[in-house]
Amino acid sequence: MAEAKAPQRGGYAEEVSAERLAEIGLRFEVDGEIATIALDRPSKRNAQTFATWAALADIGGNLPEQVRIVVVKGEGPSFSAGIDLQMFTPEGVPGQGSFSSAARLDTTAFEQRIRTFQQGFLWLRRPEIVSIAAVHGHAIGAGFQLALACDLRIVADDVKFCMKEPAMGLVPDLTGTKPLVELVGLAKAIDICLTARTVLADEAMRIGLAERVVAPGDLAGAVQDKIAELLSTNRDAAAATKRLLQGARARTLEEQSAAEGAEQAQRLKALFG
Ligand code: CAA
Numbered sequence: 604m605a606e607a608k609a610p611q612r613g614g615y616a617e618e619v620s621a622e623r624l625a626e627i628g629l630r631f632e633v634d635g636e637i638a639t640i641a642l643d644r645p646s647k648r649n650a651q652t653f654a655t656w657a658a659l660a661d662i663g664g665n666l667p668e669q670v671r672i673v674v675v676k677g678e679g680p681s682f683s684a685g686i687d688l689q690m691f692t693p694e695g696v697p698g699q700g701s702f703s704s705a706a707r708l709d710t711t712a713f714e715q716r717i718r719t720f721q722q723g724f725l726w727l728r729r730p731e732i733v734s735i736a737a738v739h740g741h742a743i744g745a746g747f748q749l750a751l752a753c754d755l756r757i758v759a760d761d762v763k764f765c766m767k768e769p770a771m772g773l774v775p776d777l778t779g780t781k782p783l784v785e786l787v788g789l790a791k792a793i794d795i796c797l798t799a800r801t802v803l804a805d806e807a808m809r810i811g812l813a814e815r816v817v818a819p820g821d822l823a824g825a826v827q828d829k830i831a832e833l834l835s836t837n838r839d840a841a842a843a844t845k846r847l848l849q850g851a852r853a854r855t856l857e858e859q860s861a862a863e864g865a866e867q868a869q870r871l872k873a874l875f876g
Pocket residue numbers: 646647648650651680681684685686687688689741743744745746767768771773776777
């Protein structure tokens with residue numbers, strides 16, 4: 604199957620209103636070059652629904668041009684307890700249906716549905732932005748995958764990552780498997796996913812899942828420090844460099860060297876042309 608393309612800026616007709624986001628359990632704020640997405644359904648441990656993923660896609664599709672940094676965080680005791688388990692009941696979440704109704708779709712329609720949900724995650728990798736997941740407490744299933752969708756993960760020392768899907772008879776399908784393998788390697792990814800065990804902060808740091816571990820009270824400050832560092836570099840050079848780094852694994856050394864030259868020619872033209 605061809606890889607799903609991340610939605611581009613402006614690719615969505617409508618922005619979701621703050622009121623609608625609040626109903627879904629999300630907050631979205633933009634302060635200059637920094638956008639913050641808060642999972643804001645703490646009483647349900649920021650459990651995610653179909654509407655969460657559609658709204659994330661809308662946010663990505665309508666991200667203001669000036670934004671360079673996107674922070675994803677969770678309110679309350681957990682980053683996210685994953686999919687709302689009510690989605691697996693026959694009645695589902697009011698107004699959103701359920702997996703049992705979705706499962707009655709034919710395979711092509713169901714796969715298309717999943718690809719739509721994945722759009723909520725894929726845009727976080729766009730070269731023009733750097734996405735940072737600020738993760739504390741539980742990051743389970745879809746919560747773990749949302750953290751994996753971001754470029755960087757700064758975590759509190761109470762973090763608990765768990766890829767629970769295989770324990771529930773499912774696979775992780777919200778774009779998390781590729782970044783997980785790229786971050787920790789195939790053997791460790793198999794270990795983490797096929798046991799559905801919990802990865803704590805020390806291990807997350809050791810295996811490359813987390814860039815930094817701090818006390819829960821220091822998480823917001825650590826994210827701010829990283830943002831300041833990231834904003835200290837040239838915006839267009841940062842985007843071009845991210846493009847190069849993202850493409851590096853799929854290219855040969857020769858191809859990558861050529862790509863470096865092509866990007867640099869553009870940079871020099873922009874700076875001195
Ligand atoms: N869906 C719906 N409600 C959830 C939820 C979830 N995933 N996780 C927690 N909640 C609700 C609880 O039902 C409870 O609600 P009430 O107060 O109305 O009873 C409330 O949030 C608080 O939960 P707990 O009392 O359990 O809180 P805790 O702090 O003791 O435990 C937890 C937190 C370990 C995350 C625990 O709630 C838990 O195990 N949750 C379920 C996690 C899970 O199995 N998620 C699915 C992962 S698979 C996935 O995400 C897959 C996919 O995409 C297909």
